Amino acid sequence: xxxxxxxxxPSGRMHLGxxxxxxxxxxxxxxxxxxxxxxxxxLDPARSKPAFVEAILDDLKWLGLDWDERAEDQSRRHxxxxxxxxxxxxxxxxxxxxxxxxxLHAASALQAASAPHASDGRIIYAGTCRNLTAEERxxxxxxxxxxxxxxxxxxxxxxxxxGPQSLSLQEEWGDFIVRRADGVAAYQLAVVVDDAACGVxxxxxxxxxxxxxxxxLWLYRALGxxxxxxxxxxxxxxxxxxxxxxxxxxxxxxxxxxxxxxxxVIGLLAWRCGLIDRWEAVSPRELAADFDWRRVRRExxxxxxxx
Ligand code: GLU
Ligand code: ZN
Numbered sequence: 001x002x003x004x005x006x007x008x009x010p011s012g013r014m015h016l017g018x019x020x021x022x023x024x025x026x027x028x029x030x031x032x033x034x035x036x037x038x039x040x041x042x043l044d045p046a047r048s049k050p051a052f053v054e055a056i057l058d059d060l061k062w063l064g065l066d067w068d069e070r071a072e073d074q075s076r077r078h079x080x081x082x083x084x085x086x087x088x089x090x091x092x093x094x095x096x097x098x099x100x101x102x103x104l105h106a107a108s109a110l111q112a113a114s115a116p117h118a119s120d121g122r123i124i125y126a127g128t129c130r131n132l133t134a135e136e137r138x139x140x141x142x143x144x145x146x147x148x149x150x151x152x153x154x155x156x157x158x159x160x161x162x163g164p165q166s167l168s169l170q171e172e173w174g175d176f177i178v179r180r181a182d183g184v185a186a187y188q189l190a191v192v193v194d195d196a197a198c199g200v201x202x203x204x205x206x207x208x209x210x211x212x213x214x215x216x217l218w219l220y221r222a223l224g225x226x227x228x229x230x231x232x233x234x235x236x237x238x239x240x241x242x243x244x245x246x247x248x249x250x251x252x253x254x255x256x257x258x259x260x261x262x263x264x265v266i267g268l269l270a271w272r273c274g275l276i277d278r279w280e281a282v283s284p285r286e287l288a289a290d291f292d293w294r295r296v297r298r299e300x301x302x303x304x305x306x307x
Contacts, residue, residue, distance in 0.1 A: 002034030005200045006060065006067060007191070009041045010052035012246030014059050014253045016303060017206060017236040020269050024233050024296065025204035026065045026284055031291035037198045038067040042075045043190055059253040063262045064284045071198045074190055081185035084193045084223055085146065085178060093222065094178065097129040097147045098140040116171065120211070124174035145181040148219075150174060155214035160231035161298045162207065167214040176215060192216050196225040207232040207300070208243065231293070234273070236303045244303060251303065272301050279306060 004025045008018065029036050038057075042048035053073075060066070088094050099107070107126060116124045130149065132140075150173055156166035178189040185193075195203060210232045220227040236244045244251055256265055263281035270287055271279045274297045 001201075002029055002032050003037060003199050003201045004029035004034060004204060005037045005039060005195065005198060006065070007039050007041050007205070008056045009044075009047075010049055010056060011044070011047040012052060012252070013055050015244050015246055015248055016251045016256070016265075016269065017244040019059075019063060019065075019253070019265065020236055020273070021205050021233055022060060022065050023063070023266060023269055023284060024231070024273075025202075027288050027291040028202060028204055028231065028293065030284070031288045034202075035068040036066070037069045037071050037200060039071040039194055039198060040073040040075075041187075041190075042073050043184055043187065045075065045184070048075070055253070059257070062253075062257065063266060069198075071194065074185075074194065077190065077194060078185070080193050080197065081179075081190055084189060085185075087223060088148065088178065089146075091222065093149050094146045095130055095132075095149065095175075096137065096143055097125075097145045097175075097177070098132075098137075098143050099125075099128055103128075116174070118172045118211075124171070125176070127175055130175060143181050144179055144183040145177060146179040147175040148178050150176065150218075153218070155217050157213065157217055157230065159210065159213070160202075160204075160229060160293060161296060162210060162232050165210065165213070167211060169214060169218060172211060173215055188212060188215050189219065192219045192223065192225065195228055196220065196223075201228050202231065203228045204231045204233060207235050233296070234298060235300045237300050239302060239304055241302075251305070268306070272303065273297055 006022050006025060008014065026036055040053055085094065107128065118124060125147065150169045152170050154166050154168045156164070158164050176188060177186045179185055213230050217227050238244055238248060261281065263283050266284055267276065267280050267282045270276045270282060274295050275287060276282060
């Protein structure tokens with residue numbers, strides 16, 4: 001049984017880009033008799049608001065994107081993440097990182113010219129805390145922050161839309177964080193633990209997460225879990241070339257719901273990604289009847305709002 005998922009973060013109202021990922025996840029699952037699991041990704045207590053959870057669920061229903069099951073919210077899954085960390089720790093893969101944000105920034109400013117960079121410009125963690133001795137650790141103020149010792153390994157996989165991918169964990173990620181200093185599990189860990197626990201077999205999400213997938217695939221393997229397949233869909237861009245974000249208020253569902261019926265919103269996205277030939281009102285159910293990933297474009301989409 002194919003199981004897809006919606007994994008919204010309740011840090012704002014959904015915008016068109018979020019709707020686009022959710023629509024394609026739903027179509028991919030439903031066109032093949034599969035199911036959708038909804039999981040609220042409210043890991044970050046400072047950014048998640050219960051009011052946004054309600055709004056997002058209401059928006060999904062309004063759009064006709066329903067789900068078969070609701071998994072536990074991430075804020076309630078602390079024990080499961082701790083169990084996974086325990087497992088990684090037993091394999092000797094974790095170490096505490098004492099670096100403060102300021103130290104990391106200062107270190108990266110100092111090393112900017114020489115430090116290893118990922119292809120998107122992020123500075124890779126220099127491994128400062130990797131080889132501290134037990135004595136050195138004992139001298140630092142305790143922290144809950146944990147990093148993974150990333151192996152010198154290149155992870156390859158085939159994305160359902162973007163094709164073959166491969167990425168060097170050390171060059172593109174370095175030792176990444178699995179638990180933050182405040183004790184909250186990091187996204188990379190939580191998403192793997194949860195997708196596995198939910199029995200998700202297909203992850204459909206924005207292309208901005210493509211470079212996270214090798215990290216996640218490596219975590220699946222380390223934890224002895226079966227990974228899903230991945231499909232990374234194009235980003236929606238504003239006319240000035242930026243990715244749409246929760247700041248683009250004119251394209252959030254609050255505004256769109258005032259302007260159009262749900263079928264026009266679905267129809268707009270379906271048209272712009274190549275599923276239909278012109279902008280017309282269409283429901284997800286109608287699109288599912290002959291949905292085919294081969295008709296979905298893989299390049300990013302500039303989103304202009306038709307009047
Ligand atoms: N919660 C993430 C978001 O809303 C999605 C994470 C994922 O799909 O893996 O952007
Ligand atoms: Zn450190």
